[in-house]
Amino acid sequence: MTPPSPGSPPGTRTGRPRSAEADRAILDATRAALVELGWSKLTMGDVAARAGVAKTTLYRRWAGKNALVVDAVADLFDEHLELPDRGSLQADIEGVVLRFAALLDRPETKTALMAVVAESTRDEALRERIRSAIVERQKDLVLLGRERAQARGELPREEEPAAAARTADLIFDVIAGAVVHRTLVSAEPVDGEWARGFTALLIGGLMGSSVSP
Amino acid sequence: MTPPSPGSPPGTRTGRPRSAEADRAILDATRAALVELGWSKLTMGDVAARAGVAKTTLYRRWAGKNALVVDAVADLFDEHLELPDRGSLQADIEGVVLRFAALLDRPETKTALMAVVAESTRDEALRERIRSAIVERQKDLVLLGRERAQARGELPREEEPAAAARTADLIFDVIAGAVVHRTLVSAEPVDGEWARGFTALLIGGLMGSSVSP
Amino acid sequence: MTPPSPGSPPGTRTGRPRSAEADRAILDATRAALVELGWSKLTMGDVAARAGVAKTTLYRRWAGKNALVVDAVADLFDEHLELPDRGSLQADIEGVVLRFAALLDRPETKTALMAVVAESTRDEALRERIRSAIVERQKDLVLLGRERAQARGELPREEEPAAAARTADLIFDVIAGAVVHRTLVSAEPVDGEWARGFTALLIGGLMGSSVSP
Amino acid sequence: MTPPSPGSPPGTRTGRPRSAEADRAILDATRAALVELGWSKLTMGDVAARAGVAKTTLYRRWAGKNALVVDAVADLFDEHLELPDRGSLQADIEGVVLRFAALLDRPETKTALMAVVAESTRDEALRERIRSAIVERQKDLVLLGRERAQARGELPREEEPAAAARTADLIFDVIAGAVVHRTLVSAEPVDGEWARGFTALLIGGLMGSSVSP
DNA sequence: AATTAATCGAGACGGTACGTCTAGTCTTGAC
DNA sequence: GTCAAGACTAGACGTACCGTCTCGATTAATT
Numbered sequence: 045m046t047p048p049s050p051g052s053p054p055g056t057r058t059g060r061p062r063s064a065e066a067d068r069a070i071l072d073a074t075r076a077a078l079v080e081l082g083w084s085k086l087t088m089g090d091v092a093a094r095a096g097v098a099k100t101t102l103y104r105r106w107a108g109k110n111a112l113v114v115d116a117v118a119d120l121f122d123e124h125l126e127l128p129d130r131g132s133l134q135a136d137i138e139g140v141v142l143r144f145a146a147l148l149d150r151p152e153t154k155t156a157l158m159a160v161v162a163e164s165t166r167d168e169a170l171r172e173r174i175r176s177a178i179v180e181r182q183k184d185l186v187l188l189g190r191e192r193a194q195a196r197g198e199l200p201r202e203e204e205p206a207a208a209a210r211t212a213d214l215i216f217d218v219i220a221g222a223v224v225h226r227t228l229v230s231a232e233p234v235d236g237e238w239a240r241g242f243t244a245l246l247i248g249g250l251m252g253s254s255v256s257p
Numbered sequence: 258m259t260p261p262s263p264g265s266p267p268g269t270r271t272g273r274p275r276s277a278e279a280d281r282a283i284l285d286a287t288r289a290a291l292v293e294l295g296w297s298k299l300t301m302g303d304v305a306a307r308a309g310v311a312k313t314t315l316y317r318r319w320a321g322k323n324a325l326v327v328d329a330v331a332d333l334f335d336e337h338l339e340l341p342d343r344g345s346l347q348a349d350i351e352g353v354v355l356r357f358a359a360l361l362d363r364p365e366t367k368t369a370l371m372a373v374v375a376e377s378t379r380d381e382a383l384r385e386r387i388r389s390a391i392v393e394r395q396k397d398l399v400l401l402g403r404e405r406a407q408a409r410g411e412l413p414r415e416e417e418p419a420a421a422a423r424t425a426d427l428i429f430d431v432i433a434g435a436v437v438h439r440t441l442v443s444a445e446p447v448d449g450e451w452a453r454g455f456t457a458l459l460i461g462g463l464m465g466s467s468v469s470p
Numbered sequence: 471m472t473p474p475s476p477g478s479p480p481g482t483r484t485g486r487p488r489s490a491e492a493d494r495a496i497l498d499a500t501r502a503a504l505v506e507l508g509w510s511k512l513t514m515g516d517v518a519a520r521a522g523v524a525k526t527t528l529y530r531r532w533a534g535k536n537a538l539v540v541d542a543v544a545d546l547f548d549e550h551l552e553l554p555d556r557g558s559l560q561a562d563i564e565g566v567v568l569r570f571a572a573l574l575d576r577p578e579t580k581t582a583l584m585a586v587v588a589e590s591t592r593d594e595a596l597r598e599r600i601r602s603a604i605v606e607r608q609k610d611l612v613l614l615g616r617e618r619a620q621a622r623g624e625l626p627r628e629e630e631p632a633a634a635a636r637t638a639d640l641i642f643d644v645i646a647g648a649v650v651h652r653t654l655v656s657a658e659p660v661d662g663e664w665a666r667g668f669t670a671l672l673i674g675g676l677m678g679s680s681v682s683p
Numbered sequence: 684m685t686p687p688s689p690g691s692p693p694g695t696r697t698g699r700p701r702s703a704e705a706d707r708a709i710l711d712a713t714r715a716a717l718v719e720l721g722w723s724k725l726t727m728g729d730v731a732a733r734a735g736v737a738k739t740t741l742y743r744r745w746a747g748k749n750a751l752v753v754d755a756v757a758d759l760f761d762e763h764l765e766l767p768d769r770g771s772l773q774a775d776i777e778g779v780v781l782r783f784a785a786l787l788d789r790p791e792t793k794t795a796l797m798a799v800v801a802e803s804t805r806d807e808a809l810r811e812r813i814r815s816a817i818v819e820r821q822k823d824l825v826l827l828g829r830e831r832a833q834a835r836g837e838l839p840r841e842e843e844p845a846a847a848a849r850t851a852d853l854i855f856d857v858i859a860g861a862v863v864h865r866t867l868v869s870a871e872p873v874d875g876e877w878a879r880g881f882t883a884l885l886i887g888g889l890m891g892s893s894v895s896p
Numbered sequence: 897a898a899t900t901a902a903t904c905g906a907g908a909c910g911g912t913a914c915g916t917c918t919a920g921t922c923t924t925g926a927c
Numbered sequence: 928g929t930c931a932a933g934a935c936t937a938g939a940c941g942t943a944c945c946g947t948c949t950c951g952a953t954t955a956a957t958t
Contacts, residue, residue, distance in 0.1 A: 059933030060923040066935085082379050087913060098936045103915065133463075155378045161442055162371035166295035171444050179443055199463060213443065214454050215463075218431060221438030226430040228374055229437075230392055231384050241427050249462030250346075250412060250428075272902025273954045279904085300944060311905050316946065489930080508805035513918060524931045529920065559889075584801035587867055591794045592721050597870050605869055625889060640880050641889070643865040644857060650868075651860030655800055656818055656852065657810050667853050675888030676772075676838060676854070698907030699949045705909085726939055737910040742941065 062105070069095040070102060074116035078152040083113070083159040110163050110170050117156045118177035120147070127185050133193040137243045138236075140185060141223055145234035148227045158228060179216075186216045218246065275318070282308040283315060287329035292365045296326065296372035323376055327383060330369040334360075334391045340398050346406040350456045351449075353398060354436055358447035361440045371441055392429075399429045431459065495521040496528060500542035505578045509539065509585035536589055540596060543582040547573075547604045553611050559619040563669045564662075566611060567649055571660035574653045584654055605642075612642045644672065701744070708734040709741060713755035717791040722752070722798040749802050749809050756795045757816035759786065766824050772832040776882045777875075779824060780862055784873035787866050797867060818855075825855045857885065 073094035077086045088109060092099045106112040130139050148154050157178075164171040190212065193199040202208045222242060226234050244252065286307035290299045301322060305312045319325040343349050361367055377384040403425065406412040415421045435455060439447050457465065499520035503512045514535060518525045532538040556565050574580050590597040616638065619625040628634045648668060652660050712733035716725045727748060731738045745751040769778050787793050796817075803810040829851065832838040841847045861881055865873050 057933090058925070058931065060935075062934065083375075084379070088915080089913070096936095098938090099915080100917090100937090101935070104934075108915085155375075158371070158375035158378050162368075162375035163295070163297060164444075165368050165371055165441065166298075174442070175444060210454065213445070214435075214451070214458060217439040217443055218435045218455070218458065220442070221434030221436070222427075222431045223434070224442075225434030225437060228378060229387065229433070230426065230430055231377075231388055232426070238427070241423065242431070245427060245431065245462070246458075247463050249458070249465050250460050252462050271900070271956060273904075274956090275903070301946080302944070309905095311907085312946080313906090313948090314904070317903085321946080492930085508802070510802060511805075514920080515918070518931095522931090524933085525920080526922090526932090527930070530929080534920080581801075581804050584797070584804055588722075588794075588797035588801035590870075591797050591867060592723065600868065601870055636880065639869065639871070640861075640877070640884060643869055644861045644881070644884065646868070647860030647862070647864030648853075648857045649860070651863060652856040654804065655813070655859070655863075656856055657803075657814060658852070664853070667849065668857070671853060671857065671888070672884075673889050675884070675890075676886050677888075696907090697905065697951070699909075701908065727941085728939070731910095735910090737912095738941080739911085739943095740909065743908075747941085 063101075066095070066097050066101055067105065070097060070105070070112070071116045071119060074112055075120070075152055078113065078116070078156050082151075083155045086113075088112075110160060110167070111173065113156050114160050114170065114173050114177060117153060117160065120150075120153055121178050121181065125181060125185065127188055129192060133189070133196070133198040134243050134247060136189050136192065137219070137246060138239045140189065141219065141234065141239045141242060142236070144220065144223050145227060145239075148224065148234075154228070182220065183212060183216045186212045186219070190215075215246075279308070279310050279314055280318065283310060283318070283325070284329045287325055288333075288365055288369075291326065291329070291368055291372070295368050296375075299326070301325075323380065323383065326369070327373055327376075327386060330365075330373060331386075331390050333366055333369060334394075340401055342405060346402070346409070346411045347456050347460060349402050349405065350432070350459060351452045353402065354432065354447065354452045354455060355449070357433065357436050358440060358452075361436065361447075367441065370437075395433065396425060396429045399425045399432070403428075428459075492521065492523050492527055493531065496523060496531070496538070497542045500538055501546075501578055501582075504539065504542070504581055504585070508581050509588075512539070514538075536593065536596065539582070540586055540589075540599060543578075543586055544599075544603050546579050546582060547607075553614055555618060559615070559622070559624040560669050560673060562615050562618065563645070563672060564665045566615065567645065567660065567665045567668060568662070570646065570649050571653060571665075574650065574660075580654065583650075608646065609638060609642045612638045612645070616641075641672075702740075705734070705736050705740055706744065709736055709744070709751070710755045710758060712736075713751055714759070714791055717752065717755070717795050721790075722794045725752070727751075746808075749799055749806070750812065752795050753799050753809065753812050753816055756792060756799070759789075759792055760817050760821065764820060764824065766827055768831060772828070772835070772837040773882050773886060775828050775831065776858070776885060777878045779828065780858065780873065780878045780881060781875070783859065783862050784866060784878075787863065787873075793867070821859065822851060822855045825851045825858070829854075854885075 070091065073091050074086070077091050077094060081090075086109065088102055089099055091112070092102050095102075102112065106115065127136065127140060130136050148157070160170070160174060164174055190199060194201050202211070223234055226232055226238065232238075283304065286304050287299070290304050290307060294303070299322070301312055301315055304325070305315055315325065319328065340349065340353060343352050361370070373383065373387060377387055403412060407414050415424070436447055439445055439451065445451075496517065499517050500512070503517050503520060507516070512535070514525055514528055517538070518528055528538065532541065553562065553566060556562050574583065586596065586600060590600055616625060620627050628637070649660055652658055652664065658664075709730065712730045713725070716730050716733060720729070725748065727741055728738055730751070731741050734741075741751065745754065766775065766779060769775050787796070799809065799813060803813055829838060833840050841850070862873055865871055865877065871877075
């Protein structure tokens with residue numbers, strides 16, 4: 045009956061706005077359910093019940109279990125994104141390795157991350173979501189760490205930005221890949237000793253003085 | 258009248274023997290379904306239908322989806338285990354990286370590996386199975402490669418065997434982890450250029466002459 | 471500003487007055503939806519969308535689906551109430567039978583009548599509404615027809631008014647019931663032949679000369 | 684693997700046969716739920732739970748609520764299909780009228796029958812099911828009653844079978860229609876007095892001696 | 897050759913979760 | 928106070944799989 049207010053700014057949406065509280069409750073409930081039940085036994089209905097929310101509300105915001113869990117887990121990765129300056133490149137790398145390993149040790153992340161990654165091999169949209177929500181943000185840590193090391197004179201400055209970006213990608217894959225592989229595939233603990241050995245290898249290479257401590 | 262349990266000549270069971278043809282058809286069907294549908298959309302009923310077999314027959318042999326898929330996937334990683342001598346440490350590493358990347362590029366392996374690893378985060382027996390069937394065998398390649406490099410004089414010999422083993426483990430996690438992470442998490446291709454960059458980093462370390470080619 | 475209810479001063483309500491246009495649009499939309507979808511698949515949301523109106527507006531005026539549909543349907547049965555004098559009792563009855571059958575053949579009345587009657591089995595207020603809005607008005611036709619037949623000498627006059635009323639009720643149930651049952655339950659057409667047979671039966675009874683023409 | 688036994692008789696169906704007990708439990712549960720809750724609040728899940736049966740089992744046998752209720756109610760009509768010989772045509776008709784009225788007075792039938800009929804105005808398959816499960820069987824009573832009356836000499840015999848069938852249809856619509864209309868639309872009770880009046884009208888017609896008793 | 901016992905196919909079974917839909921309510925900002 | 932828009936809770940819908948079960952029919956090895 046009434047025309048849809050032609051003079052309104054394009055971003056002004058009508059209707060009741062979505063409840064931010066519901067979002068928070070849902071993501072919290074998802075993480076809780078993930079810890080208690082694990083990925084495969086987590087159900088949308090259960091999450092909704094825990095959050096005190098109707099299932100409809102979940103599906104209005106997320107396409108399904110995968111998307112919901114990615115978002116719920118992404119929040120966890122945000123919490124661990126700081127990189128305290130430990131004074132040397134070696135200490136910084138060891139720090140980030142141990143921090144990342146601790147994150148992967150928490151039951152909600154280990155299962156959820158791998159399940160979502162596994163699912164992403166068949167789902168392009170999900171892959172993109174993981175990349176933007178988790179991967180890209182972690183990659184920033186690599187850039188920050190390298191800048192610090194260059195400021196300290198531990199690493200040479202590069203001129204070409206494209207090559208610098210490529211190198212950052214590479215280092216990120218090496219660090220994250222090694223930790224993930226050690227933890228989930230080799231199924232061995234990432235402890236201080238391993239972190240020292242890995243850092244030595246990363247900095248000095250195979251031909252460096254001594255890999256083992 | 259003959260008891261099917263111990264006492265009788267081992268393996269001598271009465272009644273109709275299980276069909277070996279069915280086993281083969283089921284495993285083939287499982288692999289095909291895994292490629293087409295991925296882990297989560299693969300269903301027992303569908304596998305049975307593809308194999309031309311009743312669901313009962315599946316459950317008589319495997320406890321569930323997990324056990325079936327792991328069995329179906331196990332031998333995919335048996336192949337590709339040779340390491341041709343390419344004349345230098347650098348060429349050997351680049352070779353193994355590209356070979357492993359090619360393996361992960363095949364859709365059945367990509368999906369299967371991640372699915373099984375994801376499941377293994379909740380299943381200790383499965384984790385052990387992965388370790389012995391996949392990890393340990395691939396690790397031998399690292400040892401072989403290092404020996405060759407030492408024979409060529411590219412790498413120093415180590416005296417202590419325990420440290421040597423630790424180092425091999427580390428290198429294996431770094432190589433496999435980086436390739437897997439690049440392929441599945443970062444979702445970027447592992448091509449010749451990346452392999453060169455990675456090998457340079459691994460050999461020379463961050464402080465080595467130049468990471469980018 | 472003009473109050474919608476009589477007795478202005480007490481009814482002087484503040485705020486925006488209700489849109490009469492909306493009422494009309496809603497009832498039209500309800501009838502259209504009823505024809506297209508039938509009672510059970512008619513939804514409030516769909517009616518609102520067809521009427522270009524918010525669901526709130528529906529619920530502000532009607533208590534629910536039942537009330538809305540009954541209102542929308544009520545006046546469909548107001549029409550077709552004349553009984554042209556066809557010269558004989560037999561012709562009058564055949565006329566009213568065919569006229570009523572034609573009314574029930576229209577999809578909106580067929581669906582609407584049954585839907586409302588079905589709902590009325592669980593709703594006393596609705597039952598009363600049907601009685602006053604539909605039954606009583608149609609019943610007048612029976613009285614009129616009988617009077618004409620008595621004037622023509624086709625039927626004897628009765629003295630007792632109570633008995634006369636009871637008989638009129640009975641005849642009405644027989645005529646309307648037979649047509650409705652034939653149309654909706656037996657799902658066979660009410661055509662000229664059937665109308666002749668029915669009229670013969672009604673006038674002459676089972677023992678009358680011949681029921682079939 | 685094994686060919687599907689090519690020599691088996693065509694009616695021999697393989698697989699586990701359907702549980703007849705489940706059928707009975709479901710129909711009983713449906714009737715019970717109908718009495719307690721009425722048509723609109725009856726849910727498939729609730730019926731399944733009452734019957735101690737999975738929802739799947741309901742849907743394997745019936746297409747939905749409508750079909751299920753038709754079958755459940757049809758059984759009730761079966762119970763009332765006898766027509767005891769009361770010695771005269773008039774007594775037989777009065778008997779069947781009162782018996783049918785009593786059936787329509789039971790809460791599970793009134794609501795269910797009308798709801799299903801209402802739905803059938805939009806659903807050809809449902810209409811056919813109602814016809815075969817309820818209407819046709821009731822119609823047999825008319826044929827039986829007429830035969831008796833003819834045997835007693837109360838009604839003339841007809842030669843032409845087609846005309847006889849048409850007449851039976853007509854009489855059925857008149858009897859059932861009048862009772863249903865009186866009960867559900869006019870919402871007045873069908874008692875002994877009404878039954879007497881109706882029977883007199885049906886037998887003697889409008890011009891018969893006296894309609895009112 | 898007859899018996900035995902585990903196999904096979906088919907498909908129904910009780911459960912459980914899915915993702916969708918509708919009812920009816922509530923919240924927002926515009927009128 | 929009404930309006931359109933649309934988010935909200937609650938709960939039924941019908942579908943899909945799971946893993947189990949019950950059938951009748953095979954099929955070897957043992958009698």
